[in-house]
Amino acid sequence: MNIRSIFNQLVPRNCLLCGGAAHTGQICLACLDDLPWHTQAQCPQCATPVASGQTCGACLKHPPAFDRTFAALAYAFPLDRLIPRLKYHGQLAIAPALGECLARMVETVPAPDRMIAMPLHAKRIRERGFNHATEIARALALRLGLPLDTTSCQRIRDTPPQMGLKHIARRRNLRGAFTCSGDVRGQHIALVDDVMTTGTSLDELAATLKRAGAREITCWVAARTLPPGD
Structure with missing residues (x-):
C-alpha cells in the first residue's frame, strides 16, 4: 500500500x-x-444512442474522421452541473473524478499509442489558467499508464463558442482551427475531451491528425450529450 x-x-x-x-x-x-453511465446501445462511431447498436444514419451519411467513440457518462444531472463548475469556475478537483469515470469505460479497450487532449487556444488558457480537457487526460494517463502528448496539437484559431450554431455553421466555425506539429504517422491516437455534443470539434481535430498520418483516431469523452427524450 x-x-x-x-x-x-x-x-x-x-x-x-x-x-x-x-x-x-x-x-x-x-x-x-x-451516475448516468452511458451503457445503452449506441453507434460505435459517435456513441449516440441507436437501438440496434449499429452505425447511425448521421455517421453513414457524413462519416467523421474519427473511427470510434467511448463515452463514460450521459450529459445529464449531475454532469451538467459538475462540468461547467470545472470549465468556468476552476474547480479542478472535478477533473480527476471525470478521469476516473472515463478510465472505467476504456480500461479494457485497445490501448492507443498516445492520448491527446482537445487543445484550447492560448487566449482561452490565459483567461482560465488551465485546459480542462488536459486535466481530465492527466488523471486518465496516471490511472491507465498511457503517454499523454500535450505538445503535438495546437488550436491556432480562437473560434467563437459552438453552442447555438447549426451543424453546417459549426463545421465552418472550426475549419482550420487545429494544427499538428508532432510525428503521429501510423499511430492510434485517443482524443480526450469533456463532452461530445455534435462531435464537430473532435471531427476537425481527428481530420487534422489523419492528414498528418495518424492511422486510427478514437474519441474518449467523459460525457455524451443525448438527443431529447433519451
Whole structure:
C-alpha cells in the first residue's frame, strides 16, 4: 500500500456530490453507482444512442474522421452541473473524478499509442489558467499508464463558442482551427475531451491528425450529450 492510499484511509476526502467520505477517488461508491453511465446501445462511431447498436444514419451519411467513440457518462444531472463548475469556475478537483469515470469505460479497450487532449487556444488558457480537457487526460494517463502528448496539437484559431450554431455553421466555425506539429504517422491516437455534443470539434481535430498520418483516431469523452427524450 502506498503513502497516498494510507493517507486517504486515515484522512478520507469528501465526495464531490454528497459530501460524505469518498475514501478513494473524488466520488464515493454510492454516488458513482448513481451516475448516468452511458451503457445503452449506441453507434460505435459517435456513441449516440441507436437501438440496434449499429452505425447511425448521421455517421453513414457524413462519416467523421474519427473511427470510434467511448463515452463514460450521459450529459445529464449531475454532469451538467459538475462540468461547467470545472470549465468556468476552476474547480479542478472535478477533473480527476471525470478521469476516473472515463478510465472505467476504456480500461479494457485497445490501448492507443498516445492520448491527446482537445487543445484550447492560448487566449482561452490565459483567461482560465488551465485546459480542462488536459486535466481530465492527466488523471486518465496516471490511472491507465498511457503517454499523454500535450505538445503535438495546437488550436491556432480562437473560434467563437459552438453552442447555438447549426451543424453546417459549426463545421465552418472550426475549419482550420487545429494544427499538428508532432510525428503521429501510423499511430492510434485517443482524443480526450469533456463532452461530445455534435462531435464537430473532435471531427476537425481527428481530420487534422489523419492528414498528418495518424492511422486510427478514437474519441474518449467523459460525457455524451443525448438527443431529447433519451
